[in-house]
Amino acid sequence: MNRQWIYTAAPEGKLTTDIFELRKLDVPEPGPGEVLVHNRYFNVMPGNRAYMHANLIHGPYSLHAGQPMVSTAVGEVVSSNDPGFAPGDVVQAMSAWQDYVAVPAQNLFKRDGAHSVEHYIGLLGQTGYTAYFGLLHAGRPRAGETLLVSAAAGGVGSAVVQLGKIAGCRVVGVAGGPEKCAWLEQEVGADATIDYKAGDLAEQLKQTCPEGVDLFFDNTGGPVLEAALDAMKNGGRIVLCGNTAQYDSDKPMSGPKGVPLTLILKDLTMKGFAYGTYWDQFGEADRNYSSWLEDGQIKPFYHVIEGLGQAPSALVGVLGGANRGMTMVRV
Amino acid sequence: MNRQWIYTAAPEGKLTTDIFELRKLDVPEPGPGEVLVHNRYFNVMPGNRAYMHANLIHGPYSLHAGQPMVSTAVGEVVSSNDPGFAPGDVVQAMSAWQDYVAVPAQNLFKRDGAHSVEHYIGLLGQTGYTAYFGLLHAGRPRAGETLLVSAAAGGVGSAVVQLGKIAGCRVVGVAGGPEKCAWLEQEVGADATIDYKAGDLAEQLKQTCPEGVDLFFDNTGGPVLEAALDAMKNGGRIVLCGNTAQYDSDKPMSGPKGVPLTLILKDLTMKGFAYGTYWDQFGEADRNYSSWLEDGQIKPFYHVIEGLGQAPSALVGVLGGANRGMTMVRV
Known part of the structure; x- marks a missing residue:
């Protein structure tokens, strides 16, 4: 049957x-x-x-x-x-x-x-590949950079947080509620977190990223993307991986206010990304995840x-x- | 005095x-x-x-x-x-x-x-440099590509149309009214034009760019940017140079509906850009513009x-x- x-x-x-x-x-x-x-x-x-x-x-x-x-x-x-x-x-x-x-x-x-x-x-499937190629190939993080991750407690997000730490970034995760934030800091390894349900995203971004964000890995779109644009450093990069703020609704949302002016004024790059583009490089992700799983760098x-x-x-x-x-x- | x-x-x-x-x-x-x-x-x-x-x-x-x-x-x-x-x-x-x-x-x-x-x-000042570095450095046009330019009859736009032709692109200009469109095709060298005041941008984009747009040089934001997102080819690039649709108003506009989802689904890159970033390369623009002025490739x-x-x-x-x-x- x-x-x-x-x-x-x-x-x-x-x-x-x-x-x-x-x-x-x-x-x-x-x-x-x-x-x-x-x-x-x-x-x-x-x-x-x-x-x-x-x-x-x-x-x-x-x-x-x-x-x-x-x-x-x-x-x-x-x-x-x-x-x-x-x-x-x-x-x-x-x-x-x-x-x-x-x-x-x-x-x-x-x-x-x-x-x-x-x-x-x-990790060696769609979700892990999305995190791997989105962060490491589309985002190109550099050691010492501040990496912001939205929906950080989700499947892609929790892998991106760990990959960001392996790349030497300071990683700030955005999640909903104090339990998820505590889990991200204590178990996953985020350096700091933002609880978007606690309100005033702009102020929380200022507190957690006082020098601005170099690289934003966005899984949500919506208000988090809108607020993050104002928190980007000049020359910053944004990887657009998901739009969960929009998916569970039948009303199309308008885009974030900072597009296009904030991108122009701050010389920002926004890159939409889908993991399938990288299908011929999946072997690279497999080898690295296998090695990181073995030595405990990725959980x-x-x-x-x-x-x-x-x-x-x-x-x-x-x-x-x-x-x-x-x-x-x-x- | x-x-x-x-x-x-x-x-x-x-x-x-x-x-x-x-x-x-x-x-x-x-x-x-x-x-x-x-x-x-x-x-x-x-x-x-x-x-x-x-x-x-x-x-x-x-x-x-x-x-x-x-x-x-x-x-x-x-x-x-x-x-x-x-x-x-x-x-x-x-x-x-x-x-x-x-x-x-x-x-x-x-x-x-x-x-x-x-x-x-x-051409050898702010406007010409904006066109030069925005199109050639930020946009990286390739011969045979379809280049869409908004506010194509403006200062930056009319230079971008000509630079796009030098780069071997098929150039489609967006402008307001039939006179500007005729001028773009007859004097400036655009291969086709879209009169945004004539309405139905989506349909006009389909007619003029039936295979989609590889590279969009955007001077306006607003409805033209929103419509252009739907006309981009997979893997397309957008250079954000200006937001004239927003400048002459005191009401902040919401961003285009296709951000972020269309960028994700089509693997698009959007790059905000300001000419000042390229100040150490102005000499390159001077040399090329001088030579193109001399041989009549740029008017x-x-x-x-x-x-x-x-x-x-x-x-x-x-x-x-x-x-x-x-x-x-x-x-």
Whole structure:
């Protein structure tokens, strides 16, 4: 039997679990050139909600009513009609919230199995790659710089905080609530934090970054991005990685007031970024994460939710800021 | 006698000439280390209006009530208390709308006098440098790319259109009204134009840039920037040079809707830019402009307004889109 979560309708306002419907089908037969994969873990991240904005997001990530809910996943090959894959292989794919999936071989990414499986949906998967290439390739941090990270307690953010420390930056994390801030400072290694729910972002930015921000890794957009523009140093860089302030709403937001004038006056660069651009360099991220995991420079912060049935509520939880670290569902 | 235009109060809404007051003083005596300059030409550009937003713009370009109106100027040395300057030298400076000015020698930039004086306020001055470094250094155009230029009939824009053609780009200019568009295509060399006053920017962008925009040189911000984001190719670059849509107003605008999400989805880079960053490379611009002027690859489009008394109305005119090319006042 193959359980499958169907996306039935675009949410009106905030996501609720009732727009998903669990369907039970037979396990699919892989067609010519296809591989049958038994999913083990899915990624659950704010980006999943972004796919529901079919008016904004085009191409393969655009989600339409009636489709299985898409997500990256890691699993094991059950049977294969492609000579490159054999039963038992560990594979990653853009997949869906379901037990089994038949995937064209060229859409699969075979892993060497050197790590426990959850790493391939965590640090060595979409979330970890996003942090790695976004910070280190798009952002190019230098030792001694002040790095500001929004949604710092999230999956991407908590990895960026750690990567920023490895790069020698002073890292300031923005998160919602005192518990997350304490966790970031005590467990993840942030040098300072800003609780955006405590208000007066501008004043908090002045206090925590008195000399300004060199590099801002932004996962949220919205009021945090607007306030951060005023806190940038001249010549500063902003990596735009996510827009979580916008995803869980059906009202398009206007952009931050400082665009374009603050960017002109301060000679700022803003770079939108998606991890897929760097697909031919994933091996570099794998090697470095493996070495940092081994010597303890990076800690995996995985929030594992048990059971395919919990996927919709896991996503609602992520959007509401319920979780810390990288959230994944174990099938 | 030294005539001097004083900025008396921040405009409420659009600039009007009555916030300027003409004062008549004695010609100043240069102090120790100072040089007395007789101004010949001033630059009149939308940026002069931006200086009046003292709440947004800090540092030397911030203009406060009661100050002489600031502007770049070119003039001749009358007397000098610095060994580096002698009477008759042609000099550029951040100056003011007045006949004579006493300037510390280190704030002056001596010109070789190889060109007629107006070039030092035109192509070989602030406006020309802004076009040169903004397009060629910040934007890095490549042959065959589609370059979109907003406020293309303005001082910076009309130089950017020509530089884009020299770089081998297909150049599309945005301007207000059919006369400016015809001028851009017939005189300046744009391959196509968009009249933003004719409406439906999105549709016009689709028609003129069916494969999308590689590089956008933006002088305006506002609705043109918002529409252009949707017209960018994946991986496209945006140089933010000016925000004229905002300058002549006292109401802060919200930013374009596509920031940050469109930048993330399309892997776009937005770079704010000010020409002063490149001061140590001005010689490169001088050499290239001189050679292009000589062989006719660049045409100087100068709109010269006669008389210091006309400066306030010249600025009001520039802000209202009355002029084509680089506007300057001859003292």
